[in-house]
Amino acid sequence: MIKQIGNFIATICAGLFVISGLIAITLFNIDQKAFAPETYKTAFKEQGLYAAAPTIFTDMIYASVEDSNNASVLLTLLNKDQMGFVISSLLPPNELETLMDGVFDSFFNFLNGETDSISIPLVSIKQHIVSEGGVQAFTQILQMQPECTPEQIMQMGFGFLSSNTTLMMCKPPDEVMNLVTPLIQTQLQVIASNFPDQLTLTGSDQAGLVEFRTRLNKVRAAMRITPAIPVFFLLAIVIFAVRSFSGLLNWWGIPLLLTGVSSLFLALIGAPLIRFFMETVILQGNANMPAIFLDMMRNVLGSIVGLILRPIIVEGIILALIGAGMLVGARLLNKKSQSTTLTI
16 A cells, blocks of 8 residues: 555656656756857857847947937937948958857846946947048948038038037038048047947946846746756655666656657747747846847847757757666566576
8 A cells, every 4th residue: 555655656756757857958948048148149140130230239339329428429420320331331240240249248248147237349340430441431421412512512621520510411522522531531530539449338228237137037046946846756756666776767767758758849849938938038028128138139039949949859859768768778677587587
């Protein structure tokens, strides 16, 4: 009777192991993948989103200088589209990718508690703006504008393009372009001087991210302890039912095999569930988080889910093989035991 009760409890523990093991594998991989910068770098590369880096940096730059006393030159001289054009014209793709990778590293170092702020260096952008390429890019922008009026040409002639005067965005006649070029160089120096050497989120953005990180750490702490739960059920099986090594192989082999097979099944159909979990727990309800980072995470969410599912497949195969191996081992031990008994 006691043995039957023990077996019954062990059977329940085996079922709970399968359920908790499946949840633990899923949450463990979400924790490991969803908050690693390498995951987002891979996702951006797979979806070709590094091409959007100029727009992302433009949004960050404008957000950082809106409250600055020196922001007026930048904000009135170039709109966001024009600034994005300048950045995309000046920086080669590999350099844009490096800068974007720096964004991911800084952001997730902050989320993971490795730093207390998010800082993104912009020195290379400043250097490119004042280069010959910057003059060419700015000249192209002027060529896209309406033709200058006589009054505007006169102002150019009197050298009104100074560090204290906003450059009028108009297309000068071809015959005066040589006169305008030095003035463009001067104005670009003004623009570059208003660029910060790095973007550092402060104020409400910083406070919002700290609040977001605090909530997220609580969720992640719960996710990290989930692997201990199926281990507890395995130990409970030993206590209530295991009386021999072959019994251990049987009692552990079946739930491990079922957990592995279930993990593979989850990898095939579980993408919507994992996406729902990430949207609900990580993205929704975080109004204080800067929109640029929320947009970045949403843009690659589909790829992130795929990257989470890949190790689940591998781990499912490993668990299934271990479970199957245990069952085969138990069967061989039982046959050997029976053979020995018959021989005696």
